[in-house]
Amino acid sequence: MSNSDWKIVLGELEKKMGVEILEESGNRVVATMPVEGNRQAFGLLHGGASAAFAEALGSWAAILHAGPGTTVVGVDLNATHHRSATGGTVTGVATAIRLGRTLASHEIIISDDQGRRLCTARITNLIVRGE
Template identity: 60%
Template sequence: MGGFVDDASAVAPGELDLNAFEGLAKSMGIEIIEASAERVVARMPVKGNTQPYGVLHGGASCVLAETIGSVGSALHAGPDRIAMGIEISASHHRSATEGYVTGVATRLHGGRTLASYEIVISDDRDRRVCTARLTCAIRDQR
């Protein structure tokens, strides 16, 4: 997913309208609540993002994680630079069946060419649903 404008990973910070995503992030209902290079918070509805069993799809958790980690990386990268997701891993701890999940991306490393974030996704009862880690490559904008 990294590198596509619809998940904010290839958008320069000056161009970043955090809740005007097109494509995947928009269709999944992701809403950015807070954003800085150090920390990004967003929420996503469970409804519409489930697997056939009625529980939150693990891939939906990964989309939320990559979206907010990419936003943080783009903000860290600064003007005239872009951030592209190059690796994501996720552990799914429990299911969510209703309401919203909230993702909090916290920067672990912010360098000149790489940024890494830990993303914790929790349900409405503040129970951890997923823990993910995203690494983005940072490059000059062409």
């Protein structure tokens, strides 16, 4: 099976968060997530929801890059929250920074319905090959 035959499978958290995949490859993953249901007590998109969304996108891209017989494990995640949202849908775009044999790094940009950047994240995943 080629890497292009792989399809992302949503986990329990992504399903609860309402994530929908629009595009998927090792170089780029695009998905959306509703703000409703992912807000904190003050009515703003929760920063933890943004971080979890970013981690999911970057990890999916890394496993699509790594291919069959592999697992990926996030070893570093950082996120800068530039602004928040109170409604609508956010879009996350994970773009490869470096795709290696043992490490894959992706930048994830999360934007609101007006295209304004809400969050910039970066994740590095360790690629674990099957024994």
